[in-house]
Amino acid sequence: MEQSRIIEIKEDILSSNTNAADAFRATLAQEGTFYTDIMASPGADKTTLLLALLPYLRKQGEVGIIEADLASTVDSQKIKEAGVDAVQLETHGICHVDMNMVEKSWAAFGGKHYDFLFLENIGNLVCPAEFDTGAHRRVMLLSVPEGYDKVYKYPPMFSVVDALIVTKTDYLPLNPDFDMAALHKQARVLNPNLRIFETCARTGEGVEELAAWLCECRTTSVV
Amino acid sequence: MEQSRIIEIKEDILSSNTNAADAFRATLAQEGTFYTDIMASPGADKTTLLLALLPYLRKQGEVGIIEADLASTVDSQKIKEAGVDAVQLETHGICHVDMNMVEKSWAAFGGKHYDFLFLENIGNLVCPAEFDTGAHRRVMLLSVPEGYDKVYKYPPMFSVVDALIVTKTDYLPLNPDFDMAALHKQARVLNPNLRIFETCARTGEGVEELAAWLCECRTTSVV
Numbered sequence: 001m002e003q004s005r006i007i008e009i010k011e012d013i014l015s016s017n018t019n020a021a022d023a024f025r026a027t028l029a030q031e032g033t034f035y036t037d038i039m040a041s042p043g044a045d046k047t048t049l050l051l052a053l054l055p056y057l058r059k060q061g062e063v064g065i066i067e068a069d070l071a072s073t074v075d076s077q078k079i080k081e082a083g084v085d086a087v088q089l090e091t092h093g094i095c096h097v098d099m100n101m102v103e104k105s106w107a108a109f110g111g112k113h114y115d116f117l118f119l120e121n122i123g124n125l126v127c128p129a130e131f132d133t134g135a136h137r138r139v140m141l142l143s144v145p146e147g148y149d150k151v152y153k154y155p156p157m158f159s160v161v162d163a164l165i166v167t168k169t170d171y172l173p174l175n176p177d178f179d180m181a182a183l184h185k186q187a188r189v190l191n192p193n194l195r196i197f198e199t200c201a202r203t204g205e206g207v208e209e210l211a212a213w214l215c216e217c218r219t220t221s222v223v
Numbered sequence: 224m225e226q227s228r229i230i231e232i233k234e235d236i237l238s239s240n241t242n243a244a245d246a247f248r249a250t251l252a253q254e255g256t257f258y259t260d261i262m263a264s265p266g267a268d269k270t271t272l273l274l275a276l277l278p279y280l281r282k283q284g285e286v287g288i289i290e291a292d293l294a295s296t297v298d299s300q301k302i303k304e305a306g307v308d309a310v311q312l313e314t315h316g317i318c319h320v321d322m323n324m325v326e327k328s329w330a331a332f333g334g335k336h337y338d339f340l341f342l343e344n345i346g347n348l349v350c351p352a353e354f355d356t357g358a359h360r361r362v363m364l365l366s367v368p369e370g371y372d373k374v375y376k377y378p379p380m381f382s383v384v385d386a387l388i389v390t391k392t393d394y395l396p397l398n399p400d401f402d403m404a405a406l407h408k409q410a411r412v413l414n415p416n417l418r419i420f421e422t423c424a425r426t427g428e429g430v431e432e433l434a435a436w437l438c439e440c441r442t443t444s445v446v
Contacts, residue, residue, distance in 0.1 A: 005232060009228060041369075042373055042377065043366070044369075071376065072376050074375060122349065124318075124349050126293065126318040126347050145391065146267075149297055150266065152295035153294065171394075174393070174394065174397065
């Protein structure tokens with residue numbers, strides 16, 4: 001009985017979350033703000049990749065970043081030190097970000113216009129996949145040291161994203177078993193339209209290409 | 224209203240899960256089975272560290288391993304190839320392991336005696352912290368490439384475990400910013416009794432010491 005009560009409540013929540021997400025997505029498109037949700041395991045280089053993208057994106061417009069964590073303000077401080085507006089969203093232990101949190105975070109920017117909005121989601125390759133955060137694109141990072149064999153273990157995340165961004169390619173020499181071709185193949189079996197980027201925030205590999213893709217997506221997403 | 228219904232149901236579930244966990248822990252202690260729950264992010268070397276521990280532990284007794292994943296049998300196959308009994312627990316997308324799953328997995332071993340039982344939990348540094356899986360010890364892995372600044376971001380996990388096992392220390396030369404002393408200090412502020420091990424499954428660093436600690440814990444945990 002408990003199980004069915006949970007499923008019922010969960011469906012209610014997900015459905016009302018999706019409605020709010022659709023409305024938010026449309027409003028941001030009207031306002032000219034292109035919004036990307038970045039998901040990954042802890043330590044996959046989400047913040048570092050964002051910092052590497054900033055010089056390219058800031059040539060195109062204003063950038064704002066929502067930094068979500070269970071607790072702490074470590075990441076939003078790093079972003080602010082780079083001269084970019086950031087709002088720290090602390091979920092107080094909650095494993096994902098929902099629309100209620102997104103709306104409160106967005107309001108905390110105080111009505112300023114942004115051409116690019118990013119949500120750095122909770123470091124979690126499981127739960128965030130279920131919650132639409134109202135973004136125009138959802139992307140996931142997978143770092144080379146995590147290993148390439150993650151598609152079969154975390155299928156929901158690989159299924160819902162528009163792009164897979166492999167990070168920390170400078171670790172490849174230390175990971176001779178990392179089978180990049182197999183990763184591409186397995187990910188595209190699950191998600192045939194997936195864009196795949198191979199990047200390294202430290203060396204800059206692939207970062208300009210990723211920035212160009214985001215700019216291209218922006219032109220088709222906002223009014 | 225939804226929020227309060229969820230909290231109420233969640234409290235019911237966690238409380239009934241804890242009762243089942245206490246009973247399971249006591250039964251295994253009576254049967255001479257020392258049981259450890261291993262938690263970590265995806266790709267933190269859970270399976271690889273287990274494989275490195277096996278030669279030490281098998282000198283002391285029989286080992287059985289429950290491999291939990293959202294989907295796939297990749298990890299249990301690796302364990303079986305090493306000649307050790309493994310049960311694959313597929314949670315079908317659920318982000319944590321609860322006692323119902325543990326009991327079913329344990330039954331799947333068919334009543335054979337094990338001196339050491341391990342649960343390799345879902346790759347998730349958030350949700351598994353909340354669910355007691357009936358283990359005598361809970362440990363977490365943190366791999367060097369994830370970065371040392373995780374204590375403030377994932378406080379529930381660092382709070383509930385008996386040991387923090389730093390893995391992939393062979394990556395330290397590539398991570399000059401990894402502040403091991405700060406990690407020890409921050410983790411012990413949150414969890415003063417925490418045991419900390421620095422290990423590398425690839426080179427064997429710290430693995431024998433960790434195996435010795437597990438054997439020592441076994442003598443004080445089982446009847």
